Amino acid sequence: MTNVDDIISGIDTLRPIPPVAAQIMALAEDENSSMSEIADLIVHDPSLTASILKICNAAYFGLSRRVDSVRDAIVLLGLDEIIELVLLNATAENFRDEPDGYGLGEGELWQHAVLSAYAAKILAESHGFTSQKHLVFTAALLKDIGKIIMGRFVAFSYEKINILVHSRGYSFNEAEKEVIGINHEELGARVGQKWRFGDQLIYMIRHHHMTDKTARDDPETALVYLADIICMMIGFGTGVDGLAYRFYSEVLDRMKLTEKDLQNVIFDTGQRRQKLDKLLYLV
Numbered sequence: 001m002t003n004v005d006d007i008i009s010g011i012d013t014l015r016p017i018p019p020v021a022a023q024i025m026a027l028a029e030d031e032n033s034s035m036s037e038i039a040d041l042i043v044h045d046p047s048l049t050a051s052i053l054k055i056c057n058a059a060y061f062g063l064s065r066r067v068d069s070v071r072d073a074i075v076l077l078g079l080d081e082i083i084e085l086v087l088l089n090a091t092a093e094n095f096r097d098e099p100d101g102y103g104l105g106e107g108e109l110w111q112h113a114v115l116s117a118y119a120a121k122i123l124a125e126s127h128g129f130t131s132q133k134h135l136v137f138t139a140a141l142l143k144d145i146g147k148i149i150m151g152r153f154v155a156f157s158y159e160k161i162n163i164l165v166h167s168r169g170y171s172f173n174e175a176e177k178e179v180i181g182i183n184h185e186e187l188g189a190r191v192g193q194k195w196r197f198g199d200q201l202i203y204m205i206r207h208h209h210m211t212d213k214t215a216r217d218d219p220e221t222a223l224v225y226l227a228d229i230i231c232m233m234i235g236f237g238t239g240v241d242g243l244a245y246r247f248y249s250e251v252l253d254r255m256k257l258t259e260k261d262l263q264n265v266i267f268d269t270g271q272r273r274q275k276l277d278k279l280l281y282l283v
C-alpha cells in the first residue's frame with residue numbers, strides 16, 4: 001500500500017484558490033452580504049477584474065455592448081453569473097490537465113466539474129435551496145479535486161481496483177480506499193481543510209458519493225451527489241469510474257424528487273451542456 005502521507009503531501013502541488021475568490025465564496029454564502037461588497041472585492045483585484053471583463057466581453061455572452069467595469073458586468077449578467085465566473089476562474093487551472101488513472105481525456109475532468117456545478121445549481125434552484133445555490137455550485141465544482149492528486153496512484157493500482165469493482169461489488173471510491181488507503185473524497189476534504197474551506201463545504205466534498213449512510217440525510221450533499229449522477233448519466237467527462245458508484249434511490253425520496261423531476265433536471269443540464277463547451281476554455 002502506498003504511504004497515505006505521501007499522497008496527502010501532493011496537495012501542495014495544487015494551485016490554491018486565490019484569497020479574493022475565497023472571500024467572495026464566503027460572502028456568496030452569507031445571505032446578509034450585498035452586491036456592492038462582492039463588487040468591491042473584485043474591483044480591488046486588478047487581475048481578477050481583467051479576467052472577468054475579458055470573459056464577459058467574449059462572444060459567448062452575446063452582449064450588445066462592451067463591458068468596461070465590474071459593476072457593468074454585474075448589471076448586465078447578474079451577480080450570480082459573476083460569482084460563478086469568479087469560482088470557475090479560481091479553480092480552472094487545477095483541472096486543466098487530465099489526471100492519470102481515471103481514463104479521462106484532456107479537459108474531461110474540468111468538463112465534468114463545471115457541468116456538475118451547473119447541474120447542482122439547477123437542482124438547488126428548482127427544489128427550494130436558492131440561498132444555498134453558491135455553496136452547492138462550489139461543492140459540485142470541487143468535489144473531485146482529490147482525483148487530480150490520486151490519479152497516478154489509481155493508475156499504479158488500477159488492476160487491483162478493477163478486480164474489486166468488477167468482481168467483488170465495490171464502488172470505485174470504496175476500492176480506492178481499500179487498495180490505496182485513501183479515496184478521492186477524503187483527499188478532496190483534506191484539500192478543503194488545507195485551503196480553509198468552511199466545514200459544510202468540506203463535508204459535501206468528503207461525502208459526495210454518499211457511501212456513509214448519515215450523509216444521505218444531508219440535503220445539500222444530496223444535491224451534489226445527484227448532480228454527479230446526472231453528469232454520469234449524460235456521459236459528460238465520465239471516465240473508468242463513471243458507472244462504478246452506487247445509486248441510492250432513498251436520496252430521491254428524502255429530497256421529495258420523482259424520477260420525472262430528475263429527468264427534467266437531466267434535460268435542463270443537457271441543454272446547459274450545449275452552451276458550456278465555449279465557456280470551459282474562456283475561464
Ligand SMILES: [Fe+2]
Pocket residue numbers: 143144184208209
Ligand atoms: Fe467523485
